[in-house]
Amino acid sequence: MQDYLTSVNAGLDEKNWRISCVLLAPHAPEQNPVEDIWLKGKTFLRRHFFENKTFVQVKESFFNFLNGQSFDFPKLSLFGS
Secondary structure (H helix, E strand, O other), X not given: OHXXXXXXXXXXXXXXXXXXXXXXXXXXXXHOHHHHHHHHHHHHHHHOHHHOOXXXXXXXXXXXXXXXXXXXXXXXXXXXX
């Protein structure tokens, strides 16, 4: 990871880096915005469980729901978004 970040950000000041790595505390879902996305997706599936009879349908329903969403969670501001 360090080699990749070095190659992508080579020669740039830290304020101009193209990619930054944010370290999250281990086992701290309250800091990780991905956990909120998973929760929304799982909640959608629970509400629509009767529409999905196979795993393929569940997967397709999950991805269709998430692709149609715009996420703006308060914890995103912790990361400069």
